[in-house]
Amino acid sequence: MSALETIERNEEGFLVHPADWTKELAVEIAQEEGLDELSEAHWKVIEFARANAESSGASPTLRQITNGAGVPTKELFKLFPKGPAKKVAKISGLGKPEGCV
Amino acid sequence: MKTFLILGAGTGGTMVANKMVHELDPQEWKIIIVDQFESHYYQPGFLFIPFGIYNPADVTKRKRDFIPPQVEFVISDIEVIEPDQNRVRLAKENRVINYDYLVISTGCKIHPEETEGMVDGGGWRENIFDFYTIEGAAALNRFLKFWKGGRLVLNVAEMPIKCPVAPLEFLFLADWYFTQRGIRDKVEIVYATPLPGAFTKPRASSILGDMLERKGINLVADFNIGSVDAGANKIASYDETEIDYDLLVTVPTNMGSGVIQRSEMGDDLNFVPVNKHTLQSDQWENIWVIGDAGNAPTSKAGSVAHFMLDVIIENILRHMEGLNPLPKFDGHANCYIESGFEKGILIDFNYDVEPLPGKFPLPGLGPFSLLQETAANHWGKMAFRWIYWNILLKGGEMPFESQMSMAGKWA
Numbered sequence: 001m002s003a004l005e006t007i008e009r010n011e012e013g014f015l016v017h018p019a020d021w022t023k024e025l026a027v028e029i030a031q032e033e034g035l036d037e038l039s040e041a042h043w044k045v046i047e048f049a050r051a052n053a054e055s056s057g058a059s060p061t062l063r064q065i066t067n068g069a070g071v072p073t074k075e076l077f078k079l080f081p082k083g084p085a086k087k088v089a090k091i092s093g094l095g096k097p098e099g100c101v
Numbered sequence: 102m103k104t105f106l107i108l109g110a111g112t113g114g115t116m117v118a119n120k121m122v123h124e125l126d127p128q129e130w131k132i133i134i135v136d137q138f139e140s141h142y143y144q145p146g147f148l149f150i151p152f153g154i155y156n157p158a159d160v161t162k163r164k165r166d167f168i169p170p171q172v173e174f175v176i177s178d179i180e181v182i183e184p185d186q187n188r189v190r191l192a193k194e195n196r197v198i199n200y201d202y203l204v205i206s207t208g209c210k211i212h213p214e215e216t217e218g219m220v221d222g223g224g225w226r227e228n229i230f231d232f233y234t235i236e237g238a239a240a241l242n243r244f245l246k247f248w249k250g251g252r253l254v255l256n257v258a259e260m261p262i263k264c265p266v267a268p269l270e271f272l273f274l275a276d277w278y279f280t281q282r283g284i285r286d287k288v289e290i291v292y293a294t295p296l297p298g299a300f301t302k303p304r305a306s307s308i309l310g311d312m313l314e315r316k317g318i319n320l321v322a323d324f325n326i327g328s329v330d331a332g333a334n335k336i337a338s339y340d341e342t343e344i345d346y347d348l349l350v351t352v353p354t355n356m357g358s359g360v361i362q363r364s365e366m367g368d369d370l371n372f373v374p375v376n377k378h379t380l381q382s383d384q385w386e387n388i389w390v391i392g393d394a395g396n397a398p399t400s401k402a403g404s405v406a407h408f409m410l411d412v413i414i415e416n417i418l419r420h421m422e423g424l425n426p427l428p429k430f431d432g433h434a435n436c437y438i439e440s441g442f443e444k445g446i447l448i449d450f451n452y453d454v455e456p457l458p459g460k461f462p463l464p465g466l467g468p469f470s471l472l473q474e475t476a477a478n479h480w481g482k483m484a485f486r487w488i489y490w491n492i493l494l495k496g497g498e499m500p501f502e503s504q505m506s507m508a509g510k511w512a
Contacts, residue, residue, distance in 0.1 A: 058398075062259065062325075063369040074327065077339035082323045083297065 004028045014090055018053070021093025029091045035080070038091075042079055045069050049092040059089035059097040103130050106189060106200035108179055108360070110136035110164045112144075112494065113392030113406040114206035119496035120414045122169045132172045133198060135179060135191065136164060142235060143489055144263070145403065148270055148439070150238035151245055152278045157235050159486075167494045179207075182364040184385045202387050202417060205373055207358035209263060209393045209401060210234075215354040216258055217328040224331030229349045232271060233263065241350065245278070250287030251347030256336060257294045258326050258354045261370075263393055263401045265301055266448070268292065268352050269309055270439045276316045277441030290317070293324040293336070293344055302455035305448055308472050312440065355401065357394055372396035377452070378428030380413045386420070389413055399432035399452065407493055408433040408503045433505040435461075437482035445478030447471050451505040460509035464500045468509065 003024055008016040013032070015021060026046060030038050038046070048069035052060040062085040066073050080087040085097045105121060107114045118134050125132065146160035168174045177193030188199045211233045213219045219229065230244065231237035253275060257268055272292055279285040292299075292313065299310035299320060313320050327339040329349070337343045357371030366373055366384075374383040375395035382388035391409050393401035409430055416426035432452030437445050447469045448456035460468040469478055492499065 061369065067369050074339050077325065077327075081340050083295070083325075086297075 002028055004032075012090075012096065014096055015093040018093050018095070021050075025093065026091050029093075033080075033087055033091065035087075035091075039079075041071070041075075045071060045076070045079060045088055046092045049088050049094060053092070053094045059085070059092075059094040061085055061097055103201040104199060105130055105132045105202045105204075106198055107132070107134040107204045107206060108182070108189065109206035109208055109358075109394065110134050110141070110168065110174070111206060111208050111392070112403040113208075113394070113409070114204065115141070115164070115167050115494050116407065116410050116496050117204050117206065117391060117413065118168055118172050119494070120410065122171050123496075124414065124418060127171060133175060134168060134172055135175045135177055135189075135198075137176065137178045139164060139176060141167060141494075143486055144233075145489075146486060147232055147235060147238045148267055148274070150235070151230075151232050151241040151271075152274050153242055153246070154274075157239055160235070162490065179358075179360045180363070182360060182366060184364070184366065184382075184388060187387065200387075202421075203385075203389070204413070204417075205361075205382075205388065205390045205394050206392050206406075207360060207394045209355045209357050209370075209372070211353040212356050213258075213351060213353035215356075216326055216351070218331055219329045219351060219353065222329050222331030224329070224334070224349070227331075228334070228347065229329070229331065229351060231351050231353060233267075233352065244348070248348065250279070250284045252289045252291065252345060253348045253350065254291045254293055254336065254344055254346035255350045255352070256324070256326055256344075257296070257352045259295055260301075261401055262352050262355050264436070265400055266436050266438045268294070269299065269313075271350065272313065272318050273316065273441040274439060276318060289319070291319045291321060291344065291346075293321040293326070295323065295325045297322050302450065304458075305450075305456040305472060308458075309438075309446075312474075316441075355393075361394070368396055376426075376428075377432065378430050379416050379426035380409055380430055381416065381420075381426050389417055397430070397432065400434040400436070402434060402436065403489070403493075404435045405433070407499070408435075410496070411503045429504065431504050433503060437478055437485065439479065439482055440474050443479050444474045444476055445480075445482050446474055447478045447481065449505060449510075454505060454507070454510075457510040457512060459511040462509050466500075471510065 007020050049060050076084045089097050141162050141164040143160040146155045149155040177191040180190040180192050182189050190197050226240050230241040279288045298306040300306040325339045329336050335343050335345050357367050361367040361371045373390045373395050375390040377397040391413050392406035399405050412430040435449045439445050450456040458472040461471050462468045
């Protein structure tokens, strides 16, 4: 049984408790999102997102990631195709980005 | 004499000025409001201008006419806010205003130049238009009048945007407009949005998505625009999907005011960090933020500024008395969505409760149907312009509470 199955998640697949997050879970969630492997560049973004959420209490927006983690937007879309902000938040064990209102 | 300073005389700032004159003792307090422009626009009306339903004069009045006479109204650019010194520097006559309390209501506006090739590629106001400025809406009206048809692409650049339902209303009205003109069969309507669906909240998104389908509007979801190729009439996303257009209508990146950036008080989009329940600045206790200038994760819309009003006034008055602010703002938003053919939809939601179907009880006028197309909702929307100028801006009583109610909703 995968570690992910024992973790509480909401209907969109976000962790209910960010504290449950581990690197192993991140790898499993990434696979669900179609990312077979997490490279160093992925981890740099994930670590930035975790640190950002710790200080601000919210998932980073696309712009916060590109400005804060120093990853150009185009690159970020290559790393996390389609909706990077949402994917980064999900894989990083954070809530859905609040920009979506 | 103490100074209560308001920056920005749009919907939020004007309402605060009208409320505060009744709350503050004129022997003790001077109220000043600053804005760079003379004209007050009823911004929800911009949507109707491209389709000739309103003209620019219908949505424009003088700001001065809505500012109480006891309040000093200064027309000037704002150079910088110096929050640690409790002062603001204006461009006009290099005036410096020292304040005791500051309300920031500097709003947000569009920045089409944030998208590569949008403004500098040669197509701007030729076959690329916005409808979030009065000039853009009027230019689009002139273009549409003589357009013979083709592929209309409406694109939202990035979230958040002012009034997140406006793009949908534009699409519904476009469908109606081209039908009226007898050329609907010659116009293909495409909606390219960075959102995963028609709207931000799941239940409304599915209902509104079905409506797009019924009206023959093609939805391209998860489309994050990276650049415009105006020469080839194409837009491309960051992950290299391309969409051809004959007419591109853009809802560009929205950002807070330049003064927020110059004062280093904003986030990456120049929105001022604010406590989303008390509306007090996260950093300075005598600074308060109303409306779309702030980063509260709710809709950037006049109805939301209105629901913030009572909470912000009460909290400022409490703060003046040495009491803690109350976390009473719940993110309440209430939007009439014009859906074309003299019908409309109403949605009502907050931070925690997404838009739900049901009935919206409004004493005297309602009930209005929620998440359902009705003629009454259309007339509610049309009546709102009068309510805005005559009641809302003046801080008058509206027949509903600031906080969202579950009454009538089917949870």
